[in-house]
Amino acid sequence: MSASNTILIVDDDADIHRLLAAALAGENYSIQDAYDGLQALSLLETTPFDLVITDIRMPGLDGLELSRRIRALRPATKVLVMTAESTPASVISALRNEALGYFSKPFSLEAVTDMVARALSTPASHGDIEVLSAIPHWISLQLRCKLEVADRLILFVREMGTDLSPDEREDVGAAFRELLMNAIEHGGHSDPSKTVRVDYVRTAKSMIYKIWDPGEGFSLDDLPHAAISNSPDAPYEHMEVREKLGLRAGGFGILLTRNLVDELIYNQKGNEVLLIKYVKKPGETERH
């Protein structure tokens, strides 16, 4: 990573500044601090930063409004949003303002270091994720068919399941990522001129993701290159087919996903899929 990468950390909590500075110290970044949104904006007016890491709740100008202003003032500056109280509304706002990533406090220093490195190495691009419509219980997005967009969106998706257990959040995130990667790679051929559409719907008892891709679809009964077709005693025989077809190692996406969420439903054409996770209330046990 270049020593010239400049980062502005914006938070009214001095401890967060110290924590992030310690986490990023080994990377030779040039870091500056601001303690509220207005101070950050004032610095940004005179100094271009490569990356801004901002809290949401701050006196004066909050982090979401700061993100919006950064987008207008410094379109090349990337923004990561952090918060102690993640809500669907703040996730939507961060997406609308093209934040590159979103994470909750308390955070793992390793995860933040990784996110910062990825943000700095991601080419600046606008419009990769477009919010078509959004209310907290129903969000519709259109994404460019770029694999890195899936990794970016997953940061936001994880924040939509804050009432799930950590394991369930990881499971839903991993399942969503696999299916989105399939949609972008196989449905959209990783062609940025094409788009996939993602809908998130939250009902009282479930969390639903719908992913549509522009491809020709497929039949679950005709996927010899996927692990879903393997017999139970030959769990990787599809790899031979993949090798013959020149496909990369893998093919476990649908099998993994089926085991990570409660329902996986494809449409007739096979280019649209519903991923459903049942949400249990605290104390509610699973019925069999």
Added chain:
Amino acid sequence: MEISHSEIAPGTVVVNLAGKVMLGSESEQITDRVSELLREGKRTIIFNIAAVTAIDSTGIGRFISSYNKIAAVGGQMRMAGAAHYLFKAFHVSRLDTVFRFYPSVEEACQAG
């Protein structure tokens, strides 16, 4: 993803992996490293995956490719230190019936 290795006994190597083993050129290093070690005559390869934080379909595929390479020369592949969520990915893929898993590198080393 970070990768390093050390020879702990003649012909036996521990390959240490850390971070995300996922789609992308980084995870190709796993199979490249295995090929290199096999060329050097190593025949028992222990993957220390205790520090792996995430894996996806491609990542799982890298281990199968490695397994095939190692098996083709009559070698052994062992997996050590898989965290719960990581083992779950191998379990639902039914690969826990193919790969040999051990709680730690030490136990993987001792296994015959």
